[in-house]
Every structure is written in structure tokens, then in C-alpha cells.
Amino acid sequence: MSTGSGLVVVDKPAGMTSHDVVARVRRLTGTRKVGHAGTLDPMATGVLLIGVNRATRLLGHLTLTEKAYDATVRLGAATTTDDAEGEVLATAPVGHLDEDAVRRAVGDFVGDLEQRPSSVSAVKVDGRRAYARVRDGEDVRLAPRPVTVHELVVAEVRPVDGCLEVDVSVRCSSGTYVRAIARDLGERLAVGGHLTRLRRTAVGPFGLASVRTLEQLAADVTMIEISEVARRCFETRDLDAETARDVAFGRKLALQLGAPGPVAVFDPAGSFLALYEQRGDVAAPVAVFV
Numbered sequence: 001m002s003t004g005s006g007l008v009v010v011d012k013p014a015g016m017t018s019h020d021v022v023a024r025v026r027r028l029t030g031t032r033k034v035g036h037a038g039t040l041d042p043m044a045t046g047v048l049l050i051g052v053n054r055a056t057r058l059l060g061h062l063t064l065t066e067k068a069y070d071a072t073v074r075l076g077a078a079t080t081t082d083d084a085e086g087e088v089l090a091t092a093p094v095g096h097l098d099e100d101a102v103r104r105a106v107g108d109f110v111g112d113l114e115q116r117p118s119s120v121s122a123v124k125v126d127g128r129r130a131y132a133r134v135r136d137g138e139d140v141r142l143a144p145r146p147v148t149v150h151e152l153v154v155a156e157v158r159p160v161d162g163c164l165e166v167d168v169s170v171r172c173s174s175g176t177y178v179r180a181i182a183r184d185l186g187e188r189l190a191v192g193g194h195l196t197r198l199r200r201t202a203v204g205p206f207g208l209a210s211v212r213t214l215e216q217l218a219a220d221v222t223m224i225e226i227s228e229v230a231r232r233c234f235e236t237r238d239l240d241a242e243t244a245r246d247v248a249f250g251r252k253l254a255l256q257l258g259a260p261g262p263v264a265v266f267d268p269a270g271s272f273l274a275l276y277e278q279r280g281d282v283a284a285p286v287a288v289f290v
Contacts, residue, residue: 004052005055008049008050008221008224010049013214018036018048022036033053036059037051037059041085044199047200065204067203073194076091076164077092081118082182092190106154115181116144147172149172149173154167179194236266248273256281261286274287275289
């Protein structure tokens with residue numbers, strides 16, 4: 001059992017929901033204070049950040065970051081969910097498409113985009129998740145939202161069962177739906193498309209080198225301590241003892257942080273205290289963790 005505070009970086013297996021993984025980590029750590037940052041669909045695998053104890057409060061500040069994925073897009077069929085778990089809506093021949101045409105079309109999905117999330121996403125519509133409305137028979141079409149795809153690299157294009165499968169690596173802003181890229185690529189090429197494989201390879205500074213499977217965690221719960229998490233994810237500022245005491249009371253500080261924020265501040269012993277942001281001539285608390 002563990003009573004510490006930090007991040008468990010899980011290699012989520014296919015077939016489990018993110019909530020399933022949280023439940024498993026609760027049992028392994030012996031605490032109810034467990035949550036996750038950045039939901040992965042049941043079909044997806046890879047990096048899932050799980051906060052334990054005080055680190056659960058840090059999770060909301062970690063989701064506004066860059067993420068990376070390896071994925072496979074199948075061109076020639078559109079589905080109700082934009083992935084392989086949905087029902088096929090339509091198919092189209094792909095014999096006229098060559099690899100160069102696919103690569104040119106993929107290039108159109110790099111940069112700042114207005115992306116329409118999948119109708120079965122977790123986006124809320126009038127207080128209810130979109131996927132719940134779809135499950136109840138509603139026709140849901142979500143409004144586009146701004147996302148950034150920093151990099152979209154095609155690794156391989158190959159024919160499979162009358163379709164074309166495209167292996168890609170994606171580096172993008174949080175909130176980007178790789179399923180939507182698959183759908184929109186299929187629409188751009190007028191053949192339909194959906195996602196058949198998704199593996200998240202990084203969330204911010206946490207990549208596959210940090211992950212542990214649930215089987216490995218069952219033998220030994222490996223946690224990245226909260227102070228190390230803060231140092232890896234934010235600009236930092238070390239404080240003297242007197243200023244650190246003010247932070248413990250959530251006071252504003254007559255201090256220039258050197259960055260707009262949030263900035264992680266630490267006591268003289270190197271322990272993480274809080275996130276602060278610059279507001280004019282003072283630094284103000286965003287979240288205090290002591």
C-alpha cells in the first residue's frame with residue numbers, strides 16, 4: 001500500500017476504460033484519492049496519468065499540454081463512432097488513391113485547425129456527455145473547436161481488405177481528437193475513414209519510458225513523487241524559509257516569478273508547495289498543496 005502523493009504513469013491496456021484503471025490503482029495504493037488526467041477510449045492504449053492523494057489536485061493543471069499518439073487510420077469506410085468500435089455507415093473504393101495522394105491530404109491537417117469532435121466524445125452538451133446523448137438516440141453534431149496539430153507523420157500506407165490503412169504519428173495540443181483526424185481525412189479524400197488503432201505515446205514530459213503496466217504495478221506501485229512532477233511540468237522558483245511560510249497560508253507574495261505562471265514554488269528543502277502566477281507586482285496563488 002502507498003500513502004504518498006504523486007503520479008502513476010500507467011500503460012493502459014485495450015478494453016479498459018480510464019475509470020477502470022483508476023479503480024485498479026485505488027486498490028493497489030489503498031486510497032480513494034485517485035484520479036486521471038486525459039481520458040483514453042477503451043480501444044486505446046498507452047500513457048495514462050493517474051494522480052494519487054494530493055497530486056489529484058494537480059491533474060487539472062497538467063491537461064493543458066502537448067500529447068503524442070501512434071495511430072492507424074483505415075480509409076474506405078466511415079463508422080458511427082469514427083473508430084473501429086462503431087457500425088459501418090458507408091464504404092467506398094480506394095483503388096484510385098496512391099500513397100502520394102494520401103500524404104498530400106494528411107499535410108492539410110497540420111497546424112491550427114477548427115476540429116469538430118466526434119459525436120461520441122466526452123464533450124458536454126447542455127450538461128450531458130455527447131456520447132450519452134448519442135446512446136439515447138439523439139443526433140448529435142458538435143461545434144468545431146480550435147486545436148493545434150504540431151506534427152502528423154505518415155509511417156506507412158498499405159492495402160488491407162479493400163481499404164487503405166495509414167499508420168501515423170501525431171503530436172498535438174490537448175483536446176485534439178485523433179478519431180476526428182481519421183474521419184476528416186476520409187472525408188477529404190471522399191472515401192470515408194475511421195480509426196482502428198490508437199496508442200498514446202506521451203503526455204507532456206511523460207512518455208513510454210515512464211509507463212508501468214497494471215501487472216507491474218501490482219508487484220510494485222511505482223510513483224513519481226509530487227515535487228518531481230511539479231519540477232518536470234512547470235517553471236520553478238525556490239523560496240526562502242520566510243516566504244515559504246507565507247505560501248502555506250496562501251498569501252500573495254511581493255515577488256517577481258520570472259514567468260507568467262503557473263510557476264511551481266518550493267521550500268528550501270526542495271518540497272513542492274504551490275502553483276503561483278504573476279499578477280502585476282505580486283505573485284498570487286493558483287493552488288496550494290501544503
